[in-house]
Each structure stands twice: as C-alpha cells, then as structure tokens.
Amino acid sequence: MPPRSIVICLLLLAAIASARPAGDVPSETEPPALLYTVAKSYDPLAWMHGADRFSPDAAILLRDDKGTRAFAPNFAESADPEISFDAERVLFAGKLHPQDLWQIWEVSISGSQPRQVTSGSEDCVRPFYLPDDRVVYARRIAGRFVIEAADLSGGKPIALTYGPANFLPTDILHDGRILFEAGYPLGSATMPEIYTVYSDGSGVESYRCDHGKAHYSGRQIASGDIIFVSAQGLSRFTSARAQEIPIAVPPGEYAGDIVETASGNWLTAWRHDQKSSFQLMRWTSGTKQLQTIATQQDANIIQPTLIATHPVPNRHPSGLHDWPNANLLCLNTYTSKYEFVPGSIHSVRLYTRDSSGSSKLLGTAPVEPDGSFFVQVPSEQPLQIELLGAAGKTLKREAGYWWMRRGEQRGCVGCHAGPETSPENAVPMILLKSTTPADMTGAASQTSAGGR
DSSP states (O other): OOHHHHHHHHHHHHHHHHTSOTTOOOOOSSOOSEEEEEESOBOTTGGGGTOOSBOTTOEEEEEETTEEEESSTTOSEEEEEEEOTTSSEEEEEEESSTTSOOEEEEEETTOOOOEEOOOSSSOEEEEEEETTTEEEEEEEETTEEEEEEEETTOOOOEEOOOSSSOEEEEEEOTTSOEEEEEEETBTBSSEEEEEEEOTTSOSOEESOSOOSSOOEEEEEOTTSOEEEEETTEEEEEOTTOSSOEEOOOOSSEEOOOOEEOTTSOEEEEEESSTTSOOEEEEEOTTOSOOEEEEOOTTOEEEEEEEOSOOOOOOOOOOOOOSOSEEEEEESOTTSSSSOOOTTOOOEEEEEEEOTTSOEEEEEEEEOOTTSOEEEEEESSSOBEEEEEOTTSOEEEEOSSOBOOOTTOEEEESSSSOOTTOOOOSSOOHHHHHOSSOEEOSSSSOSSTTSOO
C-alpha cells in the first residue's frame, strides 16, 4: 500500500475512535484494590434511632491482585473503613471481642498492629480523616449519635453537634467541611437529610433547602457534586442547582457511599429489592447495566473504599473566640423560601430545649424594616427561631433546631434562604442603629426587647 494511503487509513481510524459515543467508555478490566464491609444484614438508616447499621458478623475485607481476605482478622467485628490521604493507613470501627463497644482503630495498609484511637464507655463509629492528623466520627451517648473531632495523637475530643437528633458523618468535602446526615427538620427523626458543619462545630447548615424527600449516604465526587441515595435511586446536588437532580441509573435499591474510580466509573452497593442482599457493582455513566464486582451469598457487601491516594481537603482555621456566648447577624428575614408581606415581620423570638425536652423561651428582639436583626445567643445548645408580626402573631417558627459554638460570629442571608443565596450589597439597618447585639441568652428579661 502506498505511504499516502497508509496515512489516510490512519486518519480515518483516528476519526472513528474519536467519534465513539461519550457513554461508551471502556471500564477497567479489573477492579481496583479496595476495602469493603460484609454483613448478613444492613440497615443504612438504623443510625436515625441510635441503632447499629450492621448485624454482629460485620467484617472488613481487602480485595487486591492477591485475592480477597479479611482485613482485620483478629477483630470480632469491623466496619466503616476509611483510607488516609496518602493511602498508607486505614481508620475503621471495630470490636476486638463480641462483648466490646465499637471503638475507632487505625492500622497501616501493610498490616501493622492496630492502634486504638478512641476510648470510653460509649460506641464510636463512622470515622474519617481530617487534615493535620485529626479525625471525625460519631459517638453514641445515651443512645444518641453525636459527632466528635479529635487529634490522632490524643487529647480530649470536641463535640461538633448539639441537638436532640442523631448525627452521622458521611464524608469530608473538598472545602474542609464535614458532610453529615440527620433527621429533617434538624432535631427530629422523620426524614434523613444532608447537612454540613465545619471541623470546629461552627457554621452548621443544610446542604440544600430541597427538603421533603429522603437524602442520605452522601459522598462527594471529583467534580464537587454530592451523590446520595434518594427516592429515585441516586441523585446529585451540583453547584449550579438548588434542587436535587435525579441520576439515570439502572433500577434497584442503592446503599449510597459512592466511590469514583480513576476512570470515572462508580462503585456502589446495589440490590434488586429489600428481599435481596446488596452486591458491589460498577456503573459507567450513560449505560443501562451494572457490572458485578463482588457478591456473597446471604450477605451484604457495602461501603466500598478505594486503596488510593486522594487530595487533602482544605484546612479550616477556626474563627471561634473564648467567649461564653455567640453572635448572630441576620441580614434580611424576607430573603426566604417562604413568602412574607413586606413590613410584616416585627420581632424574633429564640427558644432552646430544657432538660425534659420542652421548648424554653430565651428572649425576644426587634426586626428592622429591612428584615435585619442582631442577637447574642447561648452556645452549644439547640436553638430555634420564631418570627412574629406586629400583633405578636407567629408568622413562621422553625420546626427543627440548630446551634452555635462558643464564641462563634455568624451572619446569615435570611431565614431558610438556602446556602446558595447571595446577600445584597447593603449595610443592614440594625447595625446602623446599634452594633451591640440584643441579649437572647436567657439572662435578660424575656419581654424587655419586644418593642421597637
């Protein structure tokens, strides 16, 4: 064949290859090295009522080019594997003996002697690495899961959640925030929802205000999108949209904890229905079928975790101060997913919960005509806001609770405005009147600040 014909044929072959449909991407011929959890029974939402997600036979398995084997063979139970950023260490929840409590352990991939990270008379589960050799996990206190952060080198852990609900971390975002799940409204156990909080417990908020549907087991992929389990199977939150976007995955039930491989494929736990067991599957975006990676008769395979390096999240320098309370500046209560008649909001009340779980009024403060207010609130306890009209009638009261850390200084755009909402470039009227926050800590009279 003449040389010129060879060149033409090569160009045609290149053109045909480049014209392959985007969804027809070849997947890995072999699954990457990974860890996963195997358990006879698995309930991904058991945490909502403070219960274990796994049956007592839960065990972490390691799968690589040498085969599949137990990763923590000396433990009676193990689950929740998490790889360090350099892929050299693993955090996991484990019990050395069946009668032990769940504690957080760390071990090297090479198989060094496991080191116990947490201690105490409560179960600790679902660990994740934070930058600077810190970890975050959930501790079950009085039957309720609370999220804590601690140094791997030791020291007293700090609580990051302060409310009556159960809280469980699910990922560490690229920007350094902790992605966690709790019941919605925050403080109840009616519907699983996705929230974020900084590693010092400040800045708690819902990831999106797209409430009313189940959102849980969220993980962040390389694009920055959050992939989670929803009524549709799998959905995503993306920065360009305020509502969830359903993902066209094959039908069935998904357990969440999506893992994205280097080629862009997803590893996920999937089953036909509730009568089946979860299997580990691989899915290529745009295709209509799942490929089986691992399955085990009469057992669930969940929590796939790649043994690979991954970027260190942004570090979060804490802005907390050693003050007994916290300050909240609301720029405009009318900026909200709810509709309020202009000029209708007259004042704001703040509530907490007493030892019996009943609402306790802390104080009342004025709301300026532009919707702004500035208040000092108690820290590290559940808080709830109520908006009132001029006649004292309730216009809107939060159904759930939130909190502020000791010495936290926080500004919000509006009332339930959504984290995707930007504020107007204007000085709020409340700061033109006074830069001293109204006392809503419960120390002042409950009615002295009620009028203008």
